[in-house]
Amino acid sequence: xxxxxxxxxxxxxxxxxxxxxxxxxxxxxxxxxxxxxxxxxxxxxxxxxxxxxxxxxxxxxxxxxxxxxxxxxxxxxxxxxxxxxxxxxxxxxxxxxxxxxxxxxxxxxxxxxxxxxxxxxxxxxxxxxxxxxxxxxxxxxxxxxxxxxxxxxxxxxxxxxxxxxxxxxxxxxxxxxxxxxxxxxxxxxxxxxxxxxxxxxxxxxxxxxxxxxxxxxxxxxxxxxxxxxxxxxxxxxxxxxxxxxxxxxxxxxxxxxxxxxxxxxxxxxxxxxxxxxxxxxxxxxxxxxxxxxxxxxxxxxxxxxxxxxxxxxxxxxxxxxxxxxxxxxxxxxxxxxxxxxxxxxxxxxxxxxxxxxxxxxxxxxxxxxxxxxxxxxxxxxxxxxxxxxxxxxxxxxxxxxxxxx
Amino acid sequence: xxxxxxxxxxxxxxxxxxxxxxxxxxxxxxxxxxxxxxxxxxxxxxxxxxxxxxxxxxxxxxxxxxxxxxxxxxxxxxxxxxxxxxxxxxxxxxxxxxxxxxxxxxxxxxxxxxxxxxxxxxxxxxxxxxxxxxxxxxxxxxxxxxxxxxxxxxxxxxxxxxxxxxxxxxxxxxxxxxxxxxxxxxxxxxxxxxxxxxxxxxxxxxxxxxxxxxxxxxxxxxxxxxxxxxxxxxxxxxxxxxxxxxxxxxxxxxxxxx
Numbered sequence: 001x002x003x004x005x006x007x008x009x010x011x012x013x014x015x016x017x018x019x020x021x022x023x024x025x026x027x028x029x030x031x032x033x034x035x036x037x038x039x040x041x042x043x044x045x046x047x048x049x050x051x052x053x054x055x056x057x058x059x060x061x062x063x064x065x066x067x068x069x070x071x072x073x074x075x076x077x078x079x080x081x082x083x084x085x086x087x088x089x090x091x092x093x094x095x096x097x098x099x100x101x102x103x104x105x106x107x108x109x110x111x112x113x114x115x116x117x118x119x120x121x122x123x124x125x126x127x128x129x130x131x132x133x134x135x136x137x138x139x140x141x142x143x144x145x146x147x148x149x150x151x152x153x154x155x156x157x158x159x160x161x162x163x164x165x166x167x168x169x170x171x172x173x174x175x176x177x178x179x180x181x182x183x184x185x186x187x188x189x190x191x192x193x194x195x196x197x198x199x200x201x202x203x204x205x206x207x208x209x210x211x212x213x214x215x216x217x218x219x220x221x222x223x224x225x226x227x228x229x230x231x232x233x234x235x236x237x238x239x240x241x242x243x244x245x246x247x248x249x250x251x252x253x254x255x256x257x258x259x260x261x262x263x264x265x266x267x268x269x270x271x272x273x274x275x276x277x278x279x280x281x282x283x284x285x286x287x288x289x290x291x292x293x294x295x296x297x298x299x300x301x302x303x304x305x306x307x308x309x310x311x312x313x314x315x316x317x318x319x320x321x322x323x324x325x326x327x328x329x330x331x332x333x334x335x336x337x338x339x340x341x342x343x344x345x346x347x348x349x350x351x352x353x354x355x356x357x358x359x360x361x362x363x364x365x366x367x368x369x370x371x372x373x374x375x376x377x378x379x380x381x382x383x384x385x386x387x388x389x390x391x392x393x394x395x396x397x398x399x400x401x402x403x404x405x
Numbered sequence: 406x407x408x409x410x411x412x413x414x415x416x417x418x419x420x421x422x423x424x425x426x427x428x429x430x431x432x433x434x435x436x437x438x439x440x441x442x443x444x445x446x447x448x449x450x451x452x453x454x455x456x457x458x459x460x461x462x463x464x465x466x467x468x469x470x471x472x473x474x475x476x477x478x479x480x481x482x483x484x485x486x487x488x489x490x491x492x493x494x495x496x497x498x499x500x501x502x503x504x505x506x507x508x509x510x511x512x513x514x515x516x517x518x519x520x521x522x523x524x525x526x527x528x529x530x531x532x533x534x535x536x537x538x539x540x541x542x543x544x545x546x547x548x549x550x551x552x553x554x555x556x557x558x559x560x561x562x563x564x565x566x567x568x569x570x571x572x573x574x575x576x577x578x579x580x581x582x583x584x585x586x587x588x589x590x591x592x593x594x595x596x597x598x599x600x601x602x603x604x605x606x607x608x609x610x611x612x613x614x615x616x617x618x619x620x621x622x623x624x625x626x627x628x629x630x631x632x633x634x635x636x637x638x639x640x641x642x643x644x645x646x647x648x649x650x651x652x653x654x655x656x657x658x659x660x661x662x663x
Contacts, residue, residue: 072468103518110521164516166509172469174495176511 033330100167115204295401
């Protein structure tokens with residue numbers, strides 16, 4: 001304890017120097033926390049935007065379903081899977097798919113019909129909120145249909161338009177029915193924009209005479225469970241099924257995230273180096289300034305080890321104080337950026353990269369690593385920067401040191 | 406993507422058949438024909454001024470099997486109308502084709518829809534026919550170079566085999582077509598279609614030669630896709646009359662709905 005007290009005292013012997021050093025270190029730590037949180041925020045925002053819309057974190061299909069999306073490759077007991085997932089508290093939604101023809105007055109086009117459970121979509125995914133016009137299909141089957149943006153445009157369909165649908169039903173017969181457009185989706189990636197025609201699962205089953213066939217169960221814990229945890233759970237719940245994570249389902253997004261992670265690393269190293277050099281400079285100056293003092297101490301009989309120890313402890317205390325201030329500052333700014341975000345809409349409107357829609361507001365994400373890494377690094381830098389001149393002082397001849405300074 | 410076009414496939418195929426098949430020229434017996442004459446005769450066998458008749462189409466796929474009874478009308482190679490008589494669920498469903506345009510009438514919802522051109526020009530994946538069956542305005546002898554590659558006895562029939570290769574600028578989908586006809590009356594036995602890489606793609610078999618009025622022609626046609634040997638589509642012509650006077654409004658959107 002006496003060592004700490006001595007360190008504290010000698011720090012306040014020259015308050016101006018100490019305050020400048022504390023300001024430099026804490027500001028650097030705060031900047032690192034904020035920039036790291038912002039980069040992490042961008043990355044997680046991209047992923048959650050993509051997974052929360054419809055894909056989810058993990059999907060379950062019959063093996064090889066995604067190869068041809070055959071109407072006949074349906075899951076054996078989707079209800080049991082859904083109820084088991086519910087027992088594990090994992091939010092999930094089931095979907096059916098089938099190809100067919102949609103027509104509106106004299107325009108027609110091919111489409112991929114989705115049979116969805118609107119209640120589950122509303123609770124688990126953002127699709128129901130992703131409407132450009134109108135509303136998502138109601139929770140009870142009412143012969144409503146939601147169209148992809150480009151599909152609606154090519155059909156000249158509006159809210160309330162009557163849509164004629166013709167499909168080859170599961171029993172080979174010709175399924176046809178009239179639906180009314182309740183909503184048109186916002187841009188959500190090329191294939192959805194062009195082909196998606198979303199129906200209530202009950203309407204879908206009637207149209208395709210499919211007896212409630214389900215082709216996909218999408219799980220979305222919204223980050224509550226780790227990806228591999230969720231995938232393991234899915235394989236346990238549906239042992240015969242094919243389980244794929246969003247990284248396999250959206251390989252381009254996965255690659256993008258990996259690239260971004262690498263980018264964070266590279267920029268992180270540059271930022272940390274720059275900050276570390278600044279702190280090191282301050283610490284070096286502060287220690288060299290006291291060379292004479294060390295010489296006196298040594299002349300009075302202090303061992304080299306003792307000098308080294310005193311300087312190190314001083315640096316640690318200084319680093320600790322700076323870390324607290326820096327963390328508070330960094331967390332405060334990051335929190336503001338997490339809640340309010342940086343509005344970039346003056347530079348770009350809604351934009352999408354690789355089929356993933358982005359918000360024009362850039363938000364930070366605070367994670368343990370985005371706070372701890374900068375603080376620890378700054379502290380280490382402090383220590384290293386002070387130990388080097390202290391070692392020099394400890395090893396030098398006391399007379400020479402006193403004379404030289 | 407398989408099922409996407411199958412509905413149209415079913416209806417279009419039927420329409421295509423009506424177009425391709427109904428009116429046959431009477432075939433003279435005897436006399437040796439050149440390969441060009443053979444191909445012309447096979448083409449002309451299925452073309453005429455007009456026709457009207459009834460047929461059954463039996464479709465077998467890996468997942469279902471069904472039989473449709475159809476009534477059809479055709480005029481030249483441009484116009485055809487086909488209506489489903491049975492099963493009951495689809496009764497009244499009809500397809501009209503005039504030139505390159507096609508419409509379907511759906512009695513359940515009482516609506517006519519026009520088929521998008523993208524779907525007409527696409528290949529009919531999942532069905533046992535291709536768009537070539539549908540928009541068959543070409544003549545073999547014009548779009549292909551041909552030669553007799555076999556003449557003699559095969560499986561108990563005296564036959565002539567004509568192999569056709571597409572001309573470089575011809576807009577056809579096949580890489581090669583082998584037509585086999587009976588030597589005695591030049592009625593077709595089968596056509597084997599090869600894709601662009603010269604792999605066998607499907608086989609069309611003609612059988613049960615029968616007589617409709619003055620015409621003799623095969624009354625059963627079976628299409629077997631090479632990649633799905635357990636699947637096939639069989640068309641049986643039950644009644645046919647040729648070269649009758651059809652009122653011009655037969656091929657109109659109004660008659661489509663009747």
